[in-house]
Amino acid sequence: MDKIVILTGAGISAESGLGTFRDKDGLWTRYPIEDVATPEGFARNPALVQDFYNQRRAQAATAQPNAAHRALARLQAEHPGEVVIVTQNVDALHEAGGAKGVIHMHGELARALCNACAHRWDAPEVMAPGTPCPACAAPTVRPDVVWFGEMPYRMDEVFAHLGQADLFAAIGTSGNVYPAAGFVQEAAMAGAHTVELNLEPSSTVSDFAETRFGPASSIMPDWVD
Numbered sequence: 651m652d653k654i655v656i657l658t659g660a661g662i663s664a665e666s667g668l669g670t671f672r673d674k675d676g677l678w679t680r681y682p683i684e685d686v687a688t689p690e691g692f693a694r695n696p697a698l699v700q701d702f703y704n705q706r707r708a709q710a711a712t713a714q715p716n717a718a719h720r721a722l723a724r725l726q727a728e729h730p731g732e733v734v735i736v737t738q739n740v741d742a743l744h745e746a747g748g749a750k751g752v753i754h755m756h757g758e759l760a761r762a763l764c765n766a767c768a769h770r771w772d773a774p775e776v777m778a779p780g781t782p783c784p785a786c787a788a789p790t791v792r793p794d795v796v797w798f799g800e801m802p803y804r805m806d807e808v809f810a811h812l813g814q815a816d817l818f819a820a821i822g823t824s825g826n827v828y829p830a831a832g833f834v835q836e837a838a839m840a841g842a843h844t845v846e847l848n849l850e851p852s853s854t855v856s857d858f859a860e861t862r863f864g865p866a867s868s869i870m871p872d873w874v875d
């Protein structure tokens with residue numbers, strides 16, 4: 651049996667109307683990273699951070715999966731037990747497109763986390779700063795997303811998959827954020843064939859054996875078929 655590991659980034663959801671981070675007009679051009687995606691930024695101004703994620707949660711709630719999400723789900727269905735999808739995205743568009751068992755390494759917009767007791771639960775549509783945690787009552791509730799300086803989720807599992815990969819594909823990610831940007835090298839070391847699918851070359855393009863450029867909604871279905 652083959653193992654196919656897929657890494658996705660913001661580019662796969664761009665055509666569903668969700669902004670990327672680093673492209674022209676990307677999210678970071680409007681919100682400084684250090685203010686909204688670091689634990690220090692949250693400690694300084696929790697209202698700003700909750701507001702940023704409330705807006706993104708509202709956008710994500712109405713977004714629809716596109717042909718790239720659906721193609722990936724089809725690949726998974728056609729190769730039962732062989733396709734592991736690891737996403738850096740905090741939206742739920744892979745699941746909405748039919749994918750199963752998606753590893754959300756940077757967390758999920760739809761979940762809340764208590765900084766004090768690590769309890770996790772379904773986030774309300776609008777999270778207010780200072781809301782008490784339902785488990786421990788501490789006023790330390792935050793979005794369940796992974797900020798800079800924090801450990802991404804399920805890394806042991808992901809590195810185990812990469813170590814057994816026969817094929818690794820990265821879709822719509824700029825290759826600027828680690829550890830995800832290093833997955834291609836990890837998979838290549840394990841002997842996997844590596845493919846980048848992106849609108850334009852990422853920072854790590856030279857690490858890939860094969861590349862395909864264009865909008866995800868057209869290059870993904872072509873690649874899967």
Ligand code: BJW
Pocket residue numbers: 658659660661662664665670671672673676687738739740756795796797798799800801802805821822823824825826827828829847848849850851852864865866867
């Ligand atoms: C299209 C398209 C279309 C557009 N079709 N494509 C020096 C060296 C190494 C590491 C570090 C370092 N200094 C600091 C670090 C660590 C730091 C890091 O990487 N910093 C860099 C800036 C250098 N990393 C961390 O702190 C991470 N934790 C960590 O390292 O823990 C220690 C550890 C060690 C060893 C093993 C394991 C752990 C945590 C990183 C957390 C990132 N969090 C964010 C926010 C999440 C919540 C939220 O969504 O708000 O995650 S930041 C943001 O960037 C978000 C994304 O998931 C992530 C990646 O962005 P992505 O998806 O690549 O998007 P873009 O916008 O960058 O790119 C879009 C791409 O799509 C482009 O390529 C376009 O071309 C393409 N595109 N339209 C196809 N239609």
